[in-house]
Amino acid sequence: MTADVIVRGGTVVEAGWTGRADVVITGGTVTALAEPGTAGARTEIDASGRLVLPGGVDPHCHVGFTSGAFTSLDDYRRCTTAAVHGGTTTIVDFAIPRPGENPADVAYAQRAKATEGLCDSALHGCVVRWDDTVPEQLAALVADGVTTFKMFTTYRGESMADEDTVLRTMTSLAGLGGMVVIHCEADHIIGDAQDRCAAAGRIGARDMAASRPALAETASVAEVLAIAEAVDAPVYFVHQSTAAAVELVAAARRRGVRAYSEAVAHHLVLDDSAYAGEHPERFVCCPPLRPAADVEALGRHLFTGEITTIGSDHCCYDTGQKESRQADVRAMPNGLPGVETRMPVIFSEYVVRRGLPVTRFVELTAAAPARANGLYPRKGTLLPGADADLVVWDPAARWRVTAAGLHMATDYTPYEGMTVTGRPETVLVGGRVVIENGDLADPAPRGRHIPAAPFPSRALVSHA
Numbered sequence: 001m002t003a004d005v006i007v008r009g010g011t012v013v014e015a016g017w018t019g020r021a022d023v024v025i026t027g028g029t030v031t032a033l034a035e036p037g038t039a040g041a042r043t044e045i046d047a048s049g050r051l052v053l054p055g056g057v058d059p060h061c062h063v064g065f066t067s068g069a070f071t072s073l074d075d076y077r078r079c080t081t082a083a084v085h086g087g088t089t090t091i092v093d094f095a096i097p098r099p100g101e102n103p104a105d106v107a108y109a110q111r112a113k114a115t116e117g118l119c120d121s122a123l124h125g126c127v128v129r130w131d132d133t134v135p136e137q138l139a140a141l142v143a144d145g146v147t148t149f150k151m152f153t154t155y156r157g158e159s160m161a162d163e164d165t166v167l168r169t170m171t172s173l174a175g176l177g178g179m180v181v182i183h184c185e186a187d188h189i190i191g192d193a194q195d196r197c198a199a200a201g202r203i204g205a206r207d208m209a210a211s212r213p214a215l216a217e218t219a220s221v222a223e224v225l226a227i228a229e230a231v232d233a234p235v236y237f238v239h240q241s242t243a244a245a246v247e248l249v250a251a252a253r254r255r256g257v258r259a260y261s262e263a264v265a266h267h268l269v270l271d272d273s274a275y276a277g278e279h280p281e282r283f284v285c286c287p288p289l290r291p292a293a294d295v296e297a298l299g300r301h302l303f304t305g306e307i308t309t310i311g312s313d314h315c316c317y318d319t320g321q322k323e324s325r326q327a328d329v330r331a332m333p334n335g336l337p338g339v340e341t342r343m344p345v346i347f348s349e350y351v352v353r354r355g356l357p358v359t360r361f362v363e364l365t366a367a368a369p370a371r372a373n374g375l376y377p378r379k380g381t382l383l384p385g386a387d388a389d390l391v392v393w394d395p396a397a398r399w400r401v402t403a404a405g406l407h408m409a410t411d412y413t414p415y416e417g418m419t420v421t422g423r424p425e426t427v428l429v430g431g432r433v434v435i436e437n438g439d440l441a442d443p444a445p446r447g448r449h450i451p452a453a454p455f456p457s458r459a460l461v462s463h464a
């Protein structure tokens, strides 16, 4: 049988190895990694001089997210259009209940939107409040392919879960093959810091860093880790912003706790000097950007293997939404747009500038996020049997990041003006060319919700 597509002449990069191979695709699936020049297909894509990477998996992506008075500005179509331009071919979104809503209804409604995407997606559920119906909702959702559940230890009165809810959800999910993914910032410590800031008349966007101290993160991480260890539950910490928080998780993992650290691109590249700049509101996110020395220390853990995954924490607000409440960070929409810039910015800043091995880049941006979300080996690899989602990556292309040149549903990027080396050139989703030479070649939405497999009762990610 003649194959449909062959990606010829490139250097394939997997999480564990890299080498010359032609990628053979039939029926939307990788069917072989062939010795260069030995296989043929109806369509040939020339990848000479290029890297061939598994499509990125963004484990942390908010699509059209409502929090407080604000809703982020994209939908599945806009978010995934930006994602594929940036080399990401699977996003993991969140279904976060508003007051009065239950986790299952919100997850099923959000999952139905997957078909509007240009690429596939998966979903984190979310538990805010425990009641007697939660166990059966969790069981039904895990059986239906939603195995990871977001929880928050901050945003009191909105999405924060109390200690009972965290304990019960973690225990229930451990028995079901699910996992809590948690935003850890101890709300009482943040409340205290914000009260002090407000009393001093310093609670605007410029004061963002002081309003959410690093102590809030380490204190909350330590508590949640202790619970996870006691009940033998896996736990994934989202957007860890300090080396101290990552080191707490790494130490627990060395004791055998199934605990994982996610860092997000903006905490690895930007620092709190942005709050002293012209548009501090554009950089308001939780946890906030940290001092440059802390960013450096966090970035070192990409090399040690102590950070498991890199996400974007994409949240597409525009300058108008951000400016409307910039006098008081407590009322501001939190979050930065980033699904499109995650891979190019990390490749440039860490692989090109600091020598992070490109195999580790693939591990952090594709393979490990796929594993942590029950999507591997369908996603996050180019081994035969995987979905044919791949990126032909030009490692030498130099370009300038500008909001006008990106595709996210907002008017700014936190990386405006940055010169970046490395760019996704051609992107395939399910064996179809969706991006060709950096431009959208196929705008047809064919996204699917990818059900996550339950977790085995062993480590998801091994660290050398």
Ligand SMILES: [Zn+2]
Residues within 6 Å of the ligand: 060, 062, 313
């Ligand atoms: Zn988030």
